[in-house]
Amino acid sequence: xxxxxxALRERIRTEGPITVEAFMQACNEYYYATRDPLGEEGxxxxxxxxxxxxxxxxxxxxxxxxxxxxAPENAVYAELGPGRGTLAVDALRVLRSxxxxxxVHLVETSPVxxxxxxxxxxxxHWHDSIDSLPRQPLLLVANEFLDALxxxxxxxxxxxxxxxxxxxxxxxxxxxxxxxSPARDGAVADLAxxxxxxxxxxxxxxxxxxxxxxGETLQAMRAHRFAPVLEKAGEQDLTxxxxxxxxxxxxxxxxxxxxxxxxxxxxxxxxxIESRAQALSRANPDRAQDIEIALHRLTTSQQMGTLFxxxxxxSPDWPAxxxxx
Numbered sequence: 102x103x104x105x106x107x108a109l110r111e112r113i114r115t116e117g118p119i120t121v122e123a124f125m126q127a128c129n130e131y132y133y134a135t136r137d138p139l140g141e142e143g144x145x146x147x148x149x150x151x152x153x154x155x156x157x158x159x160x161x162x163x164x165x166x167x168x169x170x171x172a173p174e175n176a177v178y179a180e181l182g183p184g185r186g187t188l189a190v191d192a193l194r195v196l197r198s199x200x201x202x203x204x205v206h207l208v209e210t211s212p213v214x215x216x217x218x219x220x221x222x223x224x225x226h227w228h229d230s231i232d233s234l235p236r237q238p239l240l241l242v243a244n245e246f247l248d249a250l251x252x253x254x255x256x257x258x259x260x261x262x263x264x265x266x267x268x269x270x271x272x273x274x275x276x277x278x279x280x281x282s283p284a285r286d287g288a289v290a291d292l293a294x295x296x297x298x299x300x301x302x303x304x305x306x307x308x309x310x311x312x313x314x315x316g317e318t319l320q321a322m323r324a325h326r327f328a329p330v331l332e333k334a335g336e337q338d339l340t341x342x343x344x345x346x347x348x349x350x351x352x353x354x355x356x357x358x359x360x361x362x363x364x365x366x367x368x369x370x371x372x373x374i375e376s377r378a379q380a381l382s383r384a385n386p387d388r389a390q391d392i393e394i395a396l397h398r399l400t401t402s403q404q405m406g407t408l409f410x411x412x413x414x415x416s417p418d419w420p421a422x423x424x425x426x
Contacts, residue, residue, distance in 0.1 A: 105131045105335030110265055118262035118273050121319065122284070124334075125251035131335035133211040133249075139184055144338050145322050147245050148306070148365070148405060149188035152395035154381070156191025158372045159304060163192065163240040164199035166302050166415070166422040176238040176301065177203040181231070181288075182246035184214065186221035192242065193222075206234055231291040238416075239301035241292070247348070248307050248340040250284040252319060263331065270331040278317035280341060286351045293355035293414055302415035302422050308408045309343030311362055318342035345412055352414045360413040360425035366406025369399055371424040 102110075109127060113119060138144045148155040167176055178196060180189050189205065205225040209215050215227055228234055254261040256276040264273045292303055309318075321328045323337035330339065349359045363371075378396045382389040398404040413422045 103334050103336050106270065106333075109263075109270065109334055113263070113265055118264035121254045121261050121263060121272075122251040124263045124270075125319070125339050125341075126284075128335050128337075128339050129249055129251070130210075132338060133214065135213065135335075137185065137213055137217055138338055144324060146325070147184060147188075148399055148409070149184065149191065149244065151398050152392070153191045154374050154377050154392075154395065155369070155399055156188040157195050157377060158369050158374050159188060159242050159244075159306075160192035160195030162304060162372055162422050162424055163242070163302070164196050164201060166420060167196075167201060167240055168199065169420045170238075170300070170302075170418075172200065173238050173300065174202070176201070176240055177206055177235055179206040179208070179234055179239050179241040181208045181241070181243040181292075182249070183207045183209055183218055184244075186218035186225075188242065188244055189218075189225075190221050196240070201240075203237075203240070204235075208234070231288060231295065234295065236295075236299050238299055238419075239296060239303065241296075241301065241303040242306070243292075243303065244306040245340075246307070247285050247288065247305065247343045248309065249338070250282055250288060252280045252282045252285075252341045254317065254319070255279045255281075270334065272331070277315060279315045280318060280344075282341070282344070282347075285343070286347065289348050289351045289414075290355050293352040293357040296414060296416050297356040300416045300418055302413055302419055304422065305343075305348065305412045305414065306365060306409060307343045309345055309410060311345055311410070313344050313346045343410075345410055348412060356417070357414045358417050358419075358421065360415075360421050362410050362412050363425055364407050365409035365411055366400035366402065368411040368424045369406075374400065 183189050207225050208228045210229055256274050262273045319341045321330045321337045321339050328337055345362050352359050378392050382392050400406040
């Protein structure tokens with residue numbers, strides 16, 4: 102029994118069954134506060150860790166948008182859930198080469214990951230929430246951030262809960278499930294309001310579905326394999342697919358402009374990742390095969406290219422970022 106499961110059992114004993122939202126929030130807060138989950142020794146790998154090309158395409162997209170907005174000097178780079186800082190390093194290399202001189206602001210609550218980010222981005226500023234980001238135009242990216250925010254699950258009109266049964270944690274009901282995420286909606290609304298008020302654009306990259314639909318998507322990942330959601334509480338990554346229709350609806354309600362949703366593969370190809378792969382291979386012929394494998398992982402439907410989607414939210418006063426039409 103994990104330390105968190107022991108605490109959750111006691112909470113259930115005293116308070117009664119807890120919501121799926123409360124369970125997911127407790128698990129992920131503990132999980133991210135106590136480890137670096139990335140890489141071969143961790144539980145999962147994200148696109149920026151696969152290849153520098155991913156972050157470079159993010160940087161190119163943001164740099165192009167910034168220039169077409171008039172290259173405002175007070176704009177800053179911001180990232181939600183920046184992992185080890187790998188994406189920020191690669192994106193900023195391209196942004197700096199385009200003349201961007203703004204500060205770096207990272208929204209991260211994990212002390213373990215903040216230490217990793219500090220090693221890569223010594224001059225960055227850290228924040229606990231979107232609300233504390235500076236009141237300046239934002240060039241923001243959120244890669245695999247929204248999927249980790251907790252969801253609520255309903256079977257009919259009754260909210261699904263986690264209880265203790267048969268010696269372990271168990272759901273109190275099965276059947277057709279509908280998921281919503283007030284936490285995700287709140288984060289998107291906060292971000293959209295800031296962009297409308299202060300200017301800027303945000304790239305949202307995550308896995309999920311284009312249209313709102315019933316169905317259970319809550320899943321656990323441990324040692325790069327799917328695992329039972331209620332096992333090893335706090336010792337595995339819990340995520341749920343992002344409802345991009347809901348994200349778009351919330352952002353528009355806050356007054357922001359929202360692009361069409363595109364697949365990650367399509368977006369990367371439109372931004373020129375194939376040309377970048379060719380240039381890297383010419384400069385590093387001994388790595389050409391690895392570069393080709395990374396390109397395949399990031400763009401093809403058999404890998405991350407179709408499951409992962411990209412959406413941009415931008416101020417009405419800013420142009421839409423490239424790659425969406």
